Amino acid sequence: MATTTGHPGRILIALAVLVAGLITLLAVSGTWTPKLGLDLRGGTTITLTAKNTTGSGTVDPNSLQLAKSIIQSRVDSLGVGESEVTTSGDNQIVVTVPNVQQDELVRLVGQTAVLRFRAVYAAEQIQPPAQPSASAEPTQGATAPPSSEPTAGTSEEAKPPEPSATNKPNNKPMPALPTAPPVPLDKACVPADGKGTPPDQALDWQPSEGCQSAFAEFTCETKVTEVPDQGLFACNQEKTEKYLLGPTLIEGNQLASAVAGIPQNNVNWVVNLEFNPQGAAAFETATRELSQKSDPQNRFAIVLDGVSISAPSVNEPIPGGRAEISGNFTQKSATELANVLKYGALPLAFDVSEVNNVSATLGGEQLRAGIIAGIIGLALVVGYCFLYYRGLGIVVVASLAIGGVITYACMVLLGSSVGFALNLPGIAGAIVAIGITADSFVIFFERIRDEVREGRSLRTAVETGWRRARQTILIADTVSMLSALVLFVLAVGAVKGFAFTLGLTTLIDVLVVFFFTKPLMTLLARTKFFGGGHKLSGLDPAHLGVQALPGSRSRRPTVGRPAAVSEEGA
Amino acid sequence: MSKLSAIGHRLYTGEVSYDFIGHRRRWYIVSAILIAVSLLALAVRGLDFGIEFKGGADFKAATTVTAQTVDSMKDALRDSGVPNLDDATVNTIGNNQVRVQTRTLDPTEEVPKVRTAIANEVGIPPDQVAYSLIGASWGGQITERALIALGVFLALVALVIGIYFRDAKMSAAALIALVHDLVLTIGIYALVGFTVTPATLIGVLTILGYSLYDTVVVFDKVRENVRDILSSTARTYSEAANLAVNQVLVRSINTTIIGVLPVVALLFAGAVILGEGPLKDLALALFVGMVSGAYSSIFIATPLLAQMKEREPDMRKLAARVRARRAKEAQKERVAATTASSPSSAPEVTRPSLAEAVEPSNAELEQPSSATGNGAKRVGPVEVAVKPDVRSPREGAHREGVHREGAAKRPQPQNKPRSQRKK
Numbered sequence: 001m002a003t004t005t006g007h008p009g010r011i012l013i014a015l016a017v018l019v020a021g022l023i024t025l026l027a028v029s030g031t032w033t034p035k036l037g038l039d040l041r042g043g044t045t046i047t048l049t050a051k052n053t054t055g056s057g058t059v060d061p062n063s064l065q066l067a068k069s070i071i072q073s074r075v076d077s078l079g080v081g082e083s084e085v086t087t088s089g090d091n092q093i094v095v096t097v098p099n100v101q102q103d104e105l106v107r108l109v110g111q112t113a114v115l116r117f118r119a120v121y122a123a124e125q126i127q128p129p130a131q132p133s134a135s136a137e138p139t140q141g142a143t144a145p146p147s148s149e150p151t152a153g154t155s156e157e158a159k160p161p162e163p164s165a166t167n168k169p170n171n172k173p174m175p176a177l178p179t180a181p182p183v184p185l186d187k188a189c190v191p192a193d194g195k196g197t198p199p200d201q202a203l204d205w206q207p208s209e210g211c212q213s214a215f216a217e218f219t220c221e222t223k224v225t226e227v228p229d230q231g232l233f234a235c236n237q238e239k240t241e242k243y244l245l246g247p248t249l250i251e252g253n254q255l256a257s258a259v260a261g262i263p264q265n266n267v268n269w270v271v272n273l274e275f276n277p278q279g280a281a282a283f284e285t286a287t288r289e290l291s292q293k294s295d296p297q298n299r300f301a302i303v304l305d306g307v308s309i310s311a312p313s314v315n316e317p318i319p320g321g322r323a324e325i326s327g328n329f330t331q332k333s334a335t336e337l338a339n340v341l342k343y344g345a346l347p348l349a350f351d352v353s354e355v356n357n358v359s360a361t362l363g364g365e366q367l368r369a370g371i372i373a374g375i376i377g378l379a380l381v382v383g384y385c386f387l388y389y390r391g392l393g394i395v396v397v398a399s400l401a402i403g404g405v406i407t408y409a410c411m412v413l414l415g416s417s418v419g420f421a422l423n424l425p426g427i428a429g430a431i432v433a434i435g436i437t438a439d440s441f442v443i444f445f446e447r448i449r450d451e452v453r454e455g456r457s458l459r460t461a462v463e464t465g466w467r468r469a470r471q472t473i474l475i476a477d478t479v480s481m482l483s484a485l486v487l488f489v490l491a492v493g494a495v496k497g498f499a500f501t502l503g504l505t506t507l508i509d510v511l512v513v514f515f516f517t518k519p520l521m522t523l524l525a526r527t528k529f530f531g532g533g534h535k536l537s538g539l540d541p542a543h544l545g546v547q548a549l550p551g552s553r554s555r556r557p558t559v560g561r562p563a564a565v566s567e568e569g570a
Numbered sequence: 571m572s573k574l575s576a577i578g579h580r581l582y583t584g585e586v587s588y589d590f591i592g593h594r595r596r597w598y599i600v601s602a603i604l605i606a607v608s609l610l611a612l613a614v615r616g617l618d619f620g621i622e623f624k625g626g627a628d629f630k631a632a633t634t635v636t637a638q639t640v641d642s643m644k645d646a647l648r649d650s651g652v653p654n655l656d657d658a659t660v661n662t663i664g665n666n667q668v669r670v671q672t673r674t675l676d677p678t679e680e681v682p683k684v685r686t687a688i689a690n691e692v693g694i695p696p697d698q699v700a701y702s703l704i705g706a707s708w709g710g711q712i713t714e715r716a717l718i719a720l721g722v723f724l725a726l727v728a729l730v731i732g733i734y735f736r737d738a739k740m741s742a743a744a745l746i747a748l749v750h751d752l753v754l755t756i757g758i759y760a761l762v763g764f765t766v767t768p769a770t771l772i773g774v775l776t777i778l779g780y781s782l783y784d785t786v787v788v789f790d791k792v793r794e795n796v797r798d799i800l801s802s803t804a805r806t807y808s809e810a811a812n813l814a815v816n817q818v819l820v821r822s823i824n825t826t827i828i829g830v831l832p833v834v835a836l837l838f839a840g841a842v843i844l845g846e847g848p849l850k851d852l853a854l855a856l857f858v859g860m861v862s863g864a865y866s867s868i869f870i871a872t873p874l875l876a877q878m879k880e881r882e883p884d885m886r887k888l889a890a891r892v893r894a895r896r897a898k899e900a901q902k903e904r905v906a907a908t909t910a911s912s913p914s915s916a917p918e919v920t921r922p923s924l925a926e927a928v929e930p931s932n933a934e935l936e937q938p939s940s941a942t943g944n945g946a947k948r949v950g951p952v953e954v955a956v957k958p959d960v961r962s963p964r965e966g967a968h969r970e971g972v973h974r975e976g977a978a979k980r981p982q983p984q985n986k987p988r989s990q991r992k993k
Binding site for chain 2: 365377
């Protein structure tokens, strides 16, 4: 790696090619500025911590992924661009939305996703905004599985339901959304006394006339708030059909499992549902009742976050808590539906652990402060290097410049490829790294000087000094890399940015010192200005405190060194 | 600056040197006082933990700060309709921001109310009130993570030290220096009264790395200097270590200055431009830690190492041999002096307390004990021995460029200043 003595020119050219390559990549990607964190441009970051409401501790990674996509779709429904939902650690979801300060956002993402089964009272095809997809057709029918154990008790695998506060329906009506029409359509179905209907009486619920006329006005663009024990207007996911739904019949947490599969002697994908005992009883009652009605009232809708995920029809009572939803499923659509159903059955609730809201003004100010700190820091370091190392300061400036260009390019590229966002601690890390990088040059230069003091010629001193400095530089960088790694693994939130840029710049420091500074010094040592110890080169004898710079030929043989002739120059 | 370079050269050769190890007591006392002040500050003032660790809410709004800002904001909070806001703290940042810190609030119910109250008070839309909110249990988790990080990091650093030095005494000295830096940094943090945030913790963990690195640089040189120390009577361990410290002194100073300069810029930007936030918290910890790291590697770690090493039987014997040889030299010189009245008693940088390390039981080492003790003391403490230009007449000898290992084995003319003897 480091036998750079031979072809310093080639190494420099190779590095130039690398830098040119990075710049080309930038040009190709078309982005020239790094992606900024929300603390630098304003926005809201929300950290949610998932907890398992059954209290058994761990959160299943798949559930977390599912929760993530559900939260993503909620954030998207607000119509804010550039939002990001990511998982972090084994139980966290981080939502970042730039330039939005709405309190609505916090309420929306923190809400527990609840799956509910509701009876369909009216269904109406609507003009699809896009092409209707095959799976949207209400051709699904729930039938009893032909070959399954009939008893719910024996096939019961799920734990009995443990009702928790977070999974309980929120009984008070939500405040109207800011974007809702003046007279909320969804209030039309709430009885005058505002009383709700509990699940065991939900089948007796009948929509009022006002409710039905409101349903006629309802479009899928209308925002409604789901109230568990009241009727609901909902659309299917494709927005091709709208439904007037009754109060909740069965809560999602009464669903024990949902699995996609192909039953024996069949070719089509189906989704198998299994309820817990309480759910099984409710499901049997509901299907008995619904199966006697005619379309669309023989259907029930599975509603998640106010959207009907599926609305199958029922042809016969289904006892035993096992059901099968069939239809024109593909493997993908069946699995998707099963996943969503599973999520509804998840004992997952989210805590809003952290909200960080930065106004655009404050963000701009922080960015400005970071840049100012960077400029001052850089100026101080460069100034000191020129003052102390004179001509060698040029080497420092050139190395820092190369390092800076590579770091900047990496940040931009990481921003556009893996979504790395530069935040304030990140900028701090980069600034601290100026010192670390310059430190490598100090070690190298001081070693060269030591070698010259021991009587070596400058050209030799660069090589022998390098051999010794190399080790120290690597140790220094290993230590910072270690710090960066530990910090990155263990730190939380924004401070990870510090660790990341520190690690990145440390790597780049190694690259620059090995493939730029060292070959550059080798070349410079051959010049008259530096090699000859010009007064301003930083390598002149007076500056080093020696009487005169040893000539290139004057060395006495020493242990472990190539022999040179001893002959005192001065 | 070029003067510093020239001094660098003379430090390197040993012409100029400060007896760090001989004056160790002085620096131990300095450090002991600093640590006592730190611990006192910790005990009396304590650390002001940010809401990230305790849980809570922090609102910031732009406004023109007047004398009434704080009081009227408190009134506004009281009227906001959110209960238990009496212990909320209101302060101003610079002259254009007001900051409200409260207990942790319900994100969907209470935050909008408080936000609106603050916004109305300063006359801006609620959306422009920036806030951060940390749930109480989350704060606990962050604290837990922070402690784990600190523990893991300390363990890792100790491991790295152990692997790198492969010497229990070096590791112990490096670790003591590390703890020294840690205590000082935290103590000064308590003294200054900055809020402890995750950024502070990052700073503290980063300086552990720095402190370790500073010590590595010095100890590397010590190792180089003591490689064949037992095979000659040229120097005691302490002297070799002291030479090492002097040799790396300029580099340590440069490294520290260059590392600290950007941190100063951060501290400036964080404290003056922003007034609050991660830059300031991080920079203060880094600043104190870096300076302390450089200091402790030179004034604490190396003297400690030398002290521990001098207790080893081999090193005791070596010290005795060195003393014996020097006594002999001194004897010769005295004889020579009476004839030629030569003034040169070869000022040596010597541990003045050599006699302590050599206990009476070492009398077996064939020296006239009382004479040796006196002899060692006589050539003993030389502070900063900037010698007259002894080089000029013996230029050639100086330029020999004798390799260290070789030199150590060679019998050396003892009436020469050390700078010319060994390098």
